[in-house]
Amino acid sequence: MQNGSLIDSAPWSNYDPYSDDALLNPWPGYRELRNAGPAVWLPEYEMFALARYESVRRALEDWETFPSRYGVMMNDDMNEVLRGNTLCTDGPEHSALRNVLIRPLMPRALRDARERITAEAGSVVDRLVAQGTFDAASELANHLPVTVVSELIGLPEAGRERMLEWAEEMFNCFGPMNDRTTHSFPVLKEMMAYATNEAVPGRVKPGSWAEGIHDAVERGEVPAEACPVMMIDYMGPSLDTTIFAISSAVYLFATNPDQWDLVREDPRLMASAMSEVLRMESPIQDFSRYVARDVDIDGVVLPAGSRAIVFYGSGNRDERKFPDPDRFDVRRCPGDHLAFGAGPHACVGMNLARMEMLALFTALAERVQRFEILEAEPVLHNILRGFRTLRVTVS
Numbered sequence: 001m002q003n004g005s006l007i008d009s010a011p012w013s014n015y016d017p018y019s020d021d022a023l024l025n026p027w028p029g030y031r032e033l034r035n036a037g038p039a040v041w042l043p044e045y046e047m048f049a050l051a052r053y054e055s056v057r058r059a060l061e062d063w064e065t066f067p068s069r070y071g072v073m074m075n076d077d078m079n080e081v082l083r084g085n086t087l088c089t090d091g092p093e094h095s096a097l098r099n100v101l102i103r104p105l106m107p108r109a110l111r112d113a114r115e116r117i118t119a120e121a122g123s124v125v126d127r128l129v130a131q132g133t134f135d136a137a138s139e140l141a142n143h144l145p146v147t148v149v150s151e152l153i154g155l156p157e158a159g160r161e162r163m164l165e166w167a168e169e170m171f172n173c174f175g176p177m178n179d180r181t182t183h184s185f186p187v188l189k190e191m192m193a194y195a196t197n198e199a200v201p202g203r204v205k206p207g208s209w210a211e212g213i214h215d216a217v218e219r220g221e222v223p224a225e226a227c228p229v230m231m232i233d234y235m236g237p238s239l240d241t242t243i244f245a246i247s248s249a250v251y252l253f254a255t256n257p258d259q260w261d262l263v264r265e266d267p268r269l270m271a272s273a274m275s276e277v278l279r280m281e282s283p284i285q286d287f288s289r290y291v292a293r294d295v296d297i298d299g300v301v302l303p304a305g306s307r308a309i310v311f312y313g314s315g316n317r318d319e320r321k322f323p324d325p326d327r328f329d330v331r332r333c334p335g336d337h338l339a340f341g342a343g344p345h346a347c348v349g350m351n352l353a354r355m356e357m358l359a360l361f362t363a364l365a366e367r368v369q370r371f372e373i374l375e376a377e378p379v380l381h382n383i384l385r386g387f388r389t390l391r392v393t394v395s
């Protein structure tokens, strides 16, 4: 069969996952896509949607059929900009870059950071609880990534201040070419210029992760031209993702006080509760994969040369995998959720992200009985999910 007829015979949907309404409340649309089939053609975007848990996992684990080297974004321009970074390579080239990035993020290497993170978490929570009312997005969730993580990365000062803005705009450009994407592109160019011209040897903090990349170039482990895009590997995903996870966690505990009581009564539940937050409100909702050869996903054939959007956020709400998936249940232990991806590109920063979340919510559990939401403004973003503002009072 020709590619066109393979697409014609696939289930399809006119659902638009990138409309404002869908981005703010994706759950009914995701359910529609999951029910439509294991892979669903979206004519408006000319891409398949993989929305079921098993379909997402399959694509993420089979890198030879679903490679990343043609980019994991939904538009060609962005796939060109990030060509050659860790996220967008495969096989031995990917392993070489990933081995360098992951070094400071392995549990052993994070031992020193743990002490600092726990102490910082305690002091920011003390301060905010004394205040009584605060913005859980900008004052609580931002704190550890902006103070501790950006310092560990060790970029020159001017860039550190802009990392949050850059990262958020960068992720908008992962989406299909819509207004949000075109609006964000100029900011992304600044970020690339900074990574190329400023994050250079001698300018980054001694002993930092950024210096680790330069050292790896000197040792011949990775090519010098990979340096700027590897800086982006740290600058892009290390802050907003964790920040949005933290604000979503506050929202979920505020709206499910019985679940907050459970973790307060039994702090051993906290690690599972953090996984449940990531399952319910995956900070990264979707990336995509090129389809390198015809592949049958549970009866739907995706032709070589097509592209599939992998909806981590939908797979995590798949009723075929997680019973009663829209219920926030801290006792669920969803260790195999997809919020950190899966397969060869699974998140290298997951140990750090979990450590930050655990430190903050352990400190909160010791000091806060209830969160009351005063104002909640979710972020409207092509890819990311979380809160721009989340004003709460704690008691």
Ligand code: HEM
Binding pocket: 060, 072, 086, 087, 088, 098, 101, 105, 233, 234, 237, 238, 239, 241, 242, 245, 282, 283, 284, 287, 312, 338, 339, 340, 341, 342, 344, 345, 346, 347, 348, 349, 350, 352, 353
């Ligand atoms: C809650 C926080 C986080 C979430 C939800 C998250 C999510 C993800 C996801 C879904 C992927 C897989 C992409 C794919 O399948 O193509 C990924 C990869 C990655 N993440 Fe994270 N991330 C988080 C925190 C971090 C942190 C703190 C860092 C760095 C310090 C980081 C660095 C990376 C890198 C470098 C990759 C690319 C890995 C590769 O391609 O081999 N992430 N992340």
